[in-house]
Amino acid sequence: MKTLPLxxxxxxxDQLLLSEIxxxxxxxxxxxxxxxxxxxxxxxxxxxxxxxxxxxxxxGRNVADSLGKAVEVFxxxxxxxxxxxxxxxxxxxxxxxTLHKVFGEEVAILAGDFLLxxxxxxxxxxxxxxxxxxxxxxxWTETSLTVIEGEFLxxxxxxxxxxxxxxxxxxxxxxxxFGFCFAAPVLCAGEKETASQMLALGRDFGIVFQIADDIxxxxxxxxxxxxxxxxxxxxxxxxxxxxxxxxxxxxVIDKKVRRLLEALPYEGFRDVIEHLCKQIVSK
Amino acid sequence: MKTLPLxxxxxxxDQLLLSEIxxxxxxxxxxxxxxxxxxxxxxxxxxxxxxxxxxxxxxGRNVADSLGKAVEVFxxxxxxxxxxxxxxxxxxxxxxxTLHKVFGEEVAILAGDFLLxxxxxxxxxxxxxxxxxxxxxxxWTETSLTVIEGEFLxxxxxxxxxxxxxxxxxxxxxxxxFGFCFAAPVLCAGEKETASQMLALGRDFGIVFQIADDIxxxxxxxxxxxxxxxxxxxxxxxxxxxxxxxxxxxxVIDKKVRRLLEALPYEGFRDVIEHLCKQIVSK
Numbered sequence: 269m270k271t272l273p274l275x276x277x278x279x280x281x282d283q284l285l286l287s288e289i290x291x292x293x294x295x296x297x298x299x300x301x302x303x304x305x306x307x308x309x310x311x312x313x314x315x316x317x318x319x320x321x322x323x324x325x326x327x328g329r330n331v332a333d334s335l336g337k338a339v340e341v342f343x344x345x346x347x348x349x350x351x352x353x354x355x356x357x358x359x360x361x362x363x364x365x366t367l368h369k370v371f372g373e374e375v376a377i378l379a380g381d382f383l384l385x386x387x388x389x390x391x392x393x394x395x396x397x398x399x400x401x402x403x404x405x406x407x408w409t410e411t412s413l414t415v416i417e418g419e420f421l422x423x424x425x426x427x428x429x430x431x432x433x434x435x436x437x438x439x440x441x442x443x444x445x446f447g448f449c450f451a452a453p454v455l456c457a458g459e460k461e462t463a464s465q466m467l468a469l470g471r472d473f474g475i476v477f478q479i480a481d482d483i484x485x486x487x488x489x490x491x492x493x494x495x496x497x498x499x500x501x502x503x504x505x506x507x508x509x510x511x512x513x514x515x516x517x518x519x520v521i522d523k524k525v526r527r528l529l530e531a532l533p534y535e536g537f538r539d540v541i542e543h544l545c546k547q548i549v550s551k
Numbered sequence: 552m553k554t555l556p557l558x559x560x561x562x563x564x565d566q567l568l569l570s571e572i573x574x575x576x577x578x579x580x581x582x583x584x585x586x587x588x589x590x591x592x593x594x595x596x597x598x599x600x601x602x603x604x605x606x607x608x609x610x611g612r613n614v615a616d617s618l619g620k621a622v623e624v625f626x627x628x629x630x631x632x633x634x635x636x637x638x639x640x641x642x643x644x645x646x647x648x649t650l651h652k653v654f655g656e657e658v659a660i661l662a663g664d665f666l667l668x669x670x671x672x673x674x675x676x677x678x679x680x681x682x683x684x685x686x687x688x689x690x691w692t693e694t695s696l697t698v699i700e701g702e703f704l705x706x707x708x709x710x711x712x713x714x715x716x717x718x719x720x721x722x723x724x725x726x727x728x729f730g731f732c733f734a735a736p737v738l739c740a741g742e743k744e745t746a747s748q749m750l751a752l753g754r755d756f757g758i759v760f761q762i763a764d765d766i767x768x769x770x771x772x773x774x775x776x777x778x779x780x781x782x783x784x785x786x787x788x789x790x791x792x793x794x795x796x797x798x799x800x801x802x803v804i805d806k807k808v809r810r811l812l813e814a815l816p817y818e819g820f821r822d823v824i825e826h827l828c829k830q831i832v833s834k
Contacts, residue, residue: 295700297707349664354656373637377660378703381632384664385699388671388692392685402675402684409671416668417578420661424580 271540272320278312281319281336288337292386301371301379305344308364313477314339314449317540321453324536334394335404335452338387339445342412345383346419348376355423384412396456404455407467411448414440422506431511435475438506442481443474462533469531473541476524479517480548482507486514521549554823555603561595564602564619571620575669584654584662588627591647596760597622597732600823604736607819617677618687618735621670622728625695628666629702631659638706667695679739687738690750694731697723705789714794718758721789725764726757745816752814756824759807762800763831765790769797804832 289302315336322332351358351366352373358366368376391405418440425433450470454463486509508517525545532538572585598619605615634641634649635656641649651659674688701723708716733753737746769792791800808828815821 293696293700295703298700298703346664349660352660354660374706375703377632377635377637378699378706381629381664381667382696382699382703384668385692385695388688389696392689392692398685402681405671405688406675409668409675412668413576413665413672416661416665417576417581420578420581420658420665423657423661 271536271543272316272323274311274313274316274544277316277319281312281315281333281340282306282309284333284337285340288341288390292389293382297375298379298382301367301375302344302383304370305348305361305367305379308362310340310344310362312336312340313544314343314445317446317449317537318453320540321450321534321537322456324534325453325457327453327456328395330395331453331456334390334396335449335456338390338408339449341383341390342387342415343445345380345386346415348380348383350419352376355419384416387412397458400456400458403460404452407448407452407455407463411444414444418442418444425506428506429510434506434508434511438475438478438508439471442478443471446474446477447471465531465533469528472524472528476521476528476545477548479508479521482509483514483517518549521545525549554819554826555599555606557594557596557599557827560599560602564595564598564616564623565589565592567616567620568623571624571673575672576665580658581662581665584650584658585627585666587653588631588644588650588662591645593623593627593645595619595623596827597626597728600729600732600820601736603823604733604817604820605739607817608736608740610736610739611678613678614736614739617673617679618732618739621673621691622732624666624673625670625698626728628663628669629698631663631666633702635659638702667699670695680741683739683741686743687735690731690735690738690746694727697727701725701727708789712793717789717791717794721758721761721791722754725761726754729757729760730754748814748816752811755807755811759804759811759828760831762791762804765792766797766800801832804828808832 285306286303289306290299293299315332318336318339319332322329322335347361348367350356351361352368359369360366366376367379371379387408388405391401391408394401396404418437421433422437422441425437427433447467447470450473451463451467454466485507508520512520529538529542529545532541568589569586572589573582576582598615601619601622602615605612605618630644631650633639634644635651642652643649649659650662654662670691671688674684674691677684679687701720704716705720705724708720710716730750730753733756734746734750737749768790791803795803812821812825812828815824
């Protein structure tokens with residue numbers, strides 16, 4: 269199977285995201301605020317994974333787009349809240365001033381709220397098989413609640429050197445959304461049992477992604493990162509590098525990636541993940 | 552039909568709310584924050600209306616409880632965000648210090664997020680007929696998005712003397728949730744057409760409730776209000792009393808109540824609404 273290039277996908281998908289929000293509300297100020305955030309860009313890695321898997325499962329484009337938009341809309345809403353002064357207090361996101369810096373905190377809080385709730389509407393309006401839609405909405409709701417729990421734990425837990433809590437934050441805050449990306453297309457295809465297996469594998473991929481991100485946060489410059497580097501250490505926030513050094517972290521990633529590739533049941537998707545992991549680790 | 556007393560209902564329902572949140576997450580800090588907010592109390596008027604209507608429609612107790620919890624959980628989440636310094640900056644809610652004053656803004660933002668997303672889980676786990684559940688979740692999602700749009704408009708619109716925008720804020724921010732309370736039980740009973748009619752009547756009741764609330768905000772004392780009185784005028788926020796005086800406002804309420812009572816298709820529920828309107832207006 270020829271792998272869809274991420275850059276190519278991103279260009280198409282960004283148009284979909286913009287059109288989704290423009291059609292979602294008649295409030296122009298709300299649209300402007302959200303469009304600002306979407307236009308700052310983003311890797312769109314989560315919807316990309318969904319699209320690749322949906323293609324392999326021969327699910328229609330609408331299913332891929334709907335699942336992808338749901339995930340990215342929520343993810344964007346959760347980043348908007350994450351950047352707020354009371355949380356990470358970040359002035360930069362994807363190289364641009366954060367939403368609250370430009371539009372004010374009140375707009376950031378409520379635009380975030382809108383994006384956190386909106387995904388269910390996207391799923392309801394999708395062409396996902398009606399018989400399977402309730403299971404997909406259920407998986408989605410559990411996923412989104414777990415991500416919020418992860419963020420809650422992230423800002424409230426005190427002992428940032430505690431390996432167990434650190435792992436829980438990463439699993440909930442990052443792993444869970446990737447779990448959904450791996451499992452939801454399989455659920456839409458009606459393969460319930462494989463969906464459970466994929467949920468676990470997606471969570472593992474999320475951990476790899478998070479550790480790689482923590483490494484980047486420590487080693488990158490502001491220009492390459494697009495946000496303030498070294499924030500984790502500065503804010504004493506949970507980073508994998510609180511409990512292991514760089515060499516150990518890279519070893520953990522290698523081991524997890526090997527296991528993941530062995531276990532993935534879809535060949536084309538495995539190629540995609542292998543390719544992505546090489547890129548993530550080399551950065 | 553003998554009308555269920557609101558005070559009696561509230562005592563039972565508060566126990567349900569507490570048990571819902573205690574079972575919703577293993578994060579004790581999150582539970583503590585939400586329990587704090589629930590324990591500050593609240594009229595529980597929305598779940599009460601749902602319960603009365605569900606009783607008249609002979610829907611099971613689980614349906615009434617689930618719909619009621621969904622609405623009240625969301626409403627509580629939205630009040631938590633509403634009270635934040637960047638929005639209404641309110642130190643008191645229901646006579647108690649607001650959540651962010653006690654637990655910090657970061658906890659208030661994320662606990663609010665959790666409560667805004669949680670209702671879909673409550674609906675999914677309810678005993679609402681599976682055939683009708685998608686329609687109920689759809690109505691719920693549209694309702695919650697509209698409420699957030701209303702709050703967004705509330706904090707972003709400049710001309711607080713503009714009657715049209717003021718009406719839109721009230722309709723979206725307050726009317727919509729009452730619309731759900733009137734319509735959702737009817738939808739659960741499978742009466743789709745009457746549900747549309749009830750949606751409109753519930754929105755009207757919401758407007759009556761909002762105007763009465765605006766009157767209270769201007770005339771009450773801190774002790775009877777349980778929150779800071781006169782905030783609307785102080786913050787130049789949309790209040791019905793920006794565009795009409797007290798006498799006019801009371802006349803509008805009277806007229807709307809009369810029309811509402813004439814149009815309500817359920818006799819027992821009409822008695823409940825009549826009784827409530829008398830209380831609301833006399834305060």
